[in-house]
Amino acid sequence: MPKSPATHASAPGKELDTFKRRLAILQCLKRGVGRSVRELMQQLAMQQIQASERSVQRDLLILSARHGYPIESDGQNPARWTWRAQAEDISLPGTDPATALALIMLQKHAKNLLPPDALQALAPKFAAAEKALGRHTDNAKTRWADRIAVIHRALQLIPPPIAPAVREAVFTALATNTQVHVHYRKAYEGELKQYPLHPQALVVREGIIYLIATARDYTEPRQFALHRMQKAKLLDTPARRLPDFDLETYIREGGMALDVGEEIKLELDLAESAGYHLTELKLSPDQTCEKRLAENGTMYYHITATVRDSMQLRWWLDSFGDEVVQTNRSMASEHN
Numbered sequence: 001m002p003k004s005p006a007t008h009a010s011a012p013g014k015e016l017d018t019f020k021r022r023l024a025i026l027q028c029l030k031r032g033v034g035r036s037v038r039e040l041m042q043q044l045a046m047q048q049i050q051a052s053e054r055s056v057q058r059d060l061l062i063l064s065a066r067h068g069y070p071i072e073s074d075g076q077n078p079a080r081w082t083w084r085a086q087a088e089d090i091s092l093p094g095t096d097p098a099t100a101l102a103l104i105m106l107q108k109h110a111k112n113l114l115p116p117d118a119l120q121a122l123a124p125k126f127a128a129a130e131k132a133l134g135r136h137t138d139n140a141k142t143r144w145a146d147r148i149a150v151i152h153r154a155l156q157l158i159p160p161p162i163a164p165a166v167r168e169a170v171f172t173a174l175a176t177n178t179q180v181h182v183h184y185r186k187a188y189e190g191e192l193k194q195y196p197l198h199p200q201a202l203v204v205r206e207g208i209i210y211l212i213a214t215a216r217d218y219t220e221p222r223q224f225a226l227h228r229m230q231k232a233k234l235l236d237t238p239a240r241r242l243p244d245f246d247l248e249t250y251i252r253e254g255g256m257a258l259d260v261g262e263e264i265k266l267e268l269d270l271a272e273s274a275g276y277h278l279t280e281l282k283l284s285p286d287q288t289c290e291k292r293l294a295e296n297g298t299m300y301y302h303i304t305a306t307v308r309d310s311m312q313l314r315w316w317l318d319s320f321g322d323e324v325v326q327t328n329r330s331m332a333s334e335h336n
Contacts, residue, residue, distance in 0.1 A: 021049050022059050029071055031124070034080025086127075100129035101144050109150070113204065115175040116168045159207035160227035169232035170211055174199040179239045183231040184224060192230060198239040201247045205256055212250065214242065221245060223256070254308050266313075268303040274323035275301030283307055 021044065028043040029035060035043070037056045044051050051059075060081055063069045070086075073079035107126045111119065166182075173180035181196050197213040200221055204210075210223045221242065250256075266283070272291070279289050283305035290302045307313060317324060 018059075021051055021055070022063055024049055025056065025059055026063065026069060026071070029081055029083050031083045031085060034074055034082045036078045036080050038078070040081070086124075097133060100132040103129035104133065105144075105148070112209075113202070115171045118175075157207065159209075162209065162226045163229070163232075166226055166229045166232040169234045170199070170226060170229070171202075173197075173234055173239065174202060174211070177239050177241065179235040179237045181233045181235055182224065182229045185228050185230060187225075187228070195224075196235065197224065198241070200242060200245050201250070203247075203251070203256055210256070212247070212255075214240065221250065221255070254310065262309055263306060264309045266303075266305050266307050268305075268317075268324070270301050270303060270320065271323040272299040272301065274320050275303065278303055 024044055024047055025040055028040055037053055037060070040056050041051060041053065044056070060071065060073070064071050070084040071081055072084055073081050103122070103125055107122075107129075114122070169180055170182075172178070177199075179196050179198055181194065183192055183194055185192050195215040197211065197215055199211055199213045201212040202209060203212060203223075209226045211226060212221050213224060214221055219242065269292075270278070275289070278287070278301065283303070284307055287303065287305040292300055292302050294300055
């Protein structure tokens with residue numbers, strides 16, 4: 001663990017000034033982007049910290065050699081200083097367990113959805129968080145990440161691989177509102193087609209990542225699975241955003257469903273063992289769930305809900321098999 005960037009000056013005021021200057025120098029350094037002593041002096045001046053070239057040079061040597069901070073120069077003249085590639089981020093020394101836990105959970109559950117530049121910037125923070133939790137072994141939060149799991153009701157299939165270059169180009173295009181040119185192969189079609197796409201959003205469904213985008217000059221958003229993109233190249237031209245596009249509305253109105261049909265009023269009789277979970281989970285905001293007694297003396301649930309007719313709905317109903325006693329689907333407009 002690096003020591004505090006302190007000094008051995010005798011005067012308390014001078015010692016505090018030196019500490020602030022050295023801390024500011026560490027905060028000015030970046031990974032992969034070298035800064036010369038003169039550039040660091042300019043950065044310090046912007047923070048109202050005045051320092052001579054010799055003082056900054058001495059500070060850098062003391063911080064790296066005496067205090068053990070993982071900074072290095074490129075050995076050139078003039079030398080340019082950076083944080084080492086795998087160095088722990090200075091913004092997280094002594095990270096508290098709660099902050100470290102939040103970072104670990106982000107890494108565990110959302111790592112594949114972060115833009116490349118954000119992921120690169122967070123990499124040292126993830127490493128620092130793991131170290132921080134390791135230092136707080138007596139804190140209950142350090143074990144939280146290992147005590148949480150997300151289990152899906154449906155059979156989980158292994159998602160198809162996505163080319164790293166494709167992922168980076170698509171994520172960057174969405175983050176920077178830039179067009180991306182893709183070589184795309186549709187499902188069930190062998191022909192490879194090329195499109196300039198205007199990214200609107202990303203959606204993950206059953207482990208597959210879809211780019212919601214418009215192609216060429218069309219204004220209707222379509223879905224493009226990233227694993228079906230053979231190539232993707234970031235363009236220099238801005239993407240055309242749809243002014244009325246809202247992702248939540250798009251999903252709610254069936255944009256991601258398979259073969260979405262009309263809104264229907266579903267009436268469903270389910271065996272007691274199968275229908276109980278619908279007393280806790282709802283198919284729709286207007287769902288009703290009533291427990292009834294069948295003529296043969298068994299209990300069942302009578303459920304009504306307004307839903308959209310889709311293949312997903314039919315697959316869900318079929319999954320119950322013989323536990324579905326009776327179903328009835330009618331147009332929702334007939335009940336208005």
